[in-house]
Amino acid sequence: MDVFEVLAEPVRRRVLEHLARGGELSAGGVVALVREEFGISQPAVSQHLRVLRDADLVTVRQEGTRRIYGLREEPLAEAERWLADVRGFWSQRLDALGTELARGRRQRRAPAGARAHGIPQTGAAAAAPDPRRMA
Amino acid sequence: MDVFEVLAEPVRRRVLEHLARGGELSAGGVVALVREEFGISQPAVSQHLRVLRDADLVTVRQEGTRRIYGLREEPLAEAERWLADVRGFWSQRLDALGTELARGRRQRRAPAGARAHGIPQTGAAAAAPDPRRMA
DNA sequence: GACATACATAAGTCAAGTCTTATATATAGT
DNA sequence: ACTATATATAAGACTTGACTTATGTATGTC
Numbered sequence: 001m002d003v004f005e006v007l008a009e010p011v012r013r014r015v016l017e018h019l020a021r022g023g024e025l026s027a028g029g030v031v032a033l034v035r036e037e038f039g040i041s042q043p044a045v046s047q048h049l050r051v052l053r054d055a056d057l058v059t060v061r062q063e064g065t066r067r068i069y070g071l072r073e074e075p076l077a078e079a080e081r082w083l084a085d086v087r088g089f090w091s092q093r094l095d096a097l098g099t100e101l102a103r104g105r106r107q108r109r110a111p112a113g114a115r116a117h118g119i120p121q122t123g124a125a126a127a128a129p130d131p132r133r134m135a
Numbered sequence: 136m137d138v139f140e141v142l143a144e145p146v147r148r149r150v151l152e153h154l155a156r157g158g159e160l161s162a163g164g165v166v167a168l169v170r171e172e173f174g175i176s177q178p179a180v181s182q183h184l185r186v187l188r189d190a191d192l193v194t195v196r197q198e199g200t201r202r203i204y205g206l207r208e209e210p211l212a213e214a215e216r217w218l219a220d221v222r223g224f225w226s227q228r229l230d231a232l233g234t235e236l237a238r239g240r241r242q243r244r245a246p247a248g249a250r251a252h253g254i255p256q257t258g259a260a261a262a263a264p265d266p267r268r269m270a
Numbered sequence: 271g272a273c274a275t276a277c278a279t280a281a282g283t284c285a286a287g288t289c290t291t292a293t294a295t296a297t298a299g300t
Numbered sequence: 301a302c303t304a305t306a307t308a309t310a311a312g313a314c315t316t317g318a319c320t321t322a323t324g325t326a327t328g329t330c
Contacts, residue, residue: 002143002145004139004142004143004148005143007139007142007143008137008139008140008142008143009317009318010137011318013139013217016221017221019225020220020221020222020223020224020225020228021224023228026276026277027276027277027278028275028276028277031276031277040318040319040320041319041320041321042276042277042278043277043278043279043319043320043321043322044318044319044320046277046278046279047278047279047318047319048318049277049278050278050279062326062327064276064327064328065275065276065277065326065327065328066276066277066327067276067277067278071221071225073222073225073226076218076221076222077218077222079218080215080218080219080222082148083211083212083214083215083218084215085155086151086152086155086206086211087155087208087211087212087215088155089155089156090154090155090206090208091208093155093158144287144288146288161306161307162306162307162308163305163306163307166307175288175289175290176289176290176291177306177307177308178289178290178291178292178307178308178309179288179289179290181307181308181309182287182288182289182308182309183288184307184308185308185309186287197296197297199297199298199306200296200297200298200305200306200307201297201306201307202306202307202308
């Protein structure tokens with residue numbers, strides 16, 4: 001499961017919030033916190049924890065009969081980077097468009113090529129690196 | 136639909152990437168780009184664009200018979216903040232735990248209260264603000 | 271060893287999302 | 301007005317995911 005798919009679920013997001021805020025938590029602790037708000041069963045929570053584990057968003061260690069869950073930052077950082085990149089490219093484009101308009105450039109080299117769709121390029125951001133870090 | 140739910144879909148993520156990288160695009164332009172990679176029909180893409188519109192992740196303007204799509208940063212920024220917050224609280228906690236251990240604090244005030252679950256608090260991050268910006 | 275506790279897994283149900291094909295709507299051009 | 305193009309919507313099939321209850325498995329306790 002993809003990071004964003006995992007994050008799409010409100011219960012799972014809340015679990016991450018609780019871990020981040022409260023520090024490590026036993027599975028039972030998570031159940032207690034989440035059950036109150038969402039009114040779901042222990043197995044339901046356990047299944048969400050499984051998803052989080054499979055996506056490497058959490059760490060687990062056993063302690064007696066308990067399983068202690070903790071956060072793993074890396075996947076979150078990855079998602080964060082994706083968002084930052086997308087936003088970055090877009091605003092960079094906006095800036096480029098702005099300066100271009102300010103310069104009053106009117107000549108549009110129109111290669112009349114195969115480019116059937118899309119809006120005229122500003123050129124400035126055309127050389128920007130590739131954002132699709134996450135396939 | 137929630138921002139993260141919207142972002143959970145690979146096609147939609149790619150659309151956003153294309154918009155960010157290529158600037159504004161007509162619906163047809165999006166179809167052309169996405170169809171190649173995912174092999175889905177025009178209506179399928181149109182439905183994804185609808186989801187993006189409904190979640191305010193894109194802007195649309197009409198231009199003749201075309202609909203020109205652009206990116207809206209705000210919802211992306213919101214998601215980014217959520218991620219940054221969660222990560223921030225967690226690493227802050229880690230740091231607090233680290234310094235605590237370094238100080239060699241051994242006395243644990245144990246109120247023996249109702250706190251049935253969870254791991255002993257470090258205390259440092261206990262006063263941290265609330266990360267649940269996104270309900 | 272028997273029992274309780276903490277947690278995970280199994281099996282089945284139900285709702286929601288993502289496609290498909292077919293069709294509607296709107297604008298432009300002739 | 302007729303036709304073509306661009307895009308959206310409708311209806312239905314199919315899949316997937318998120319619950320439920322019931323049960324399994326490990327660990328600790330007496």
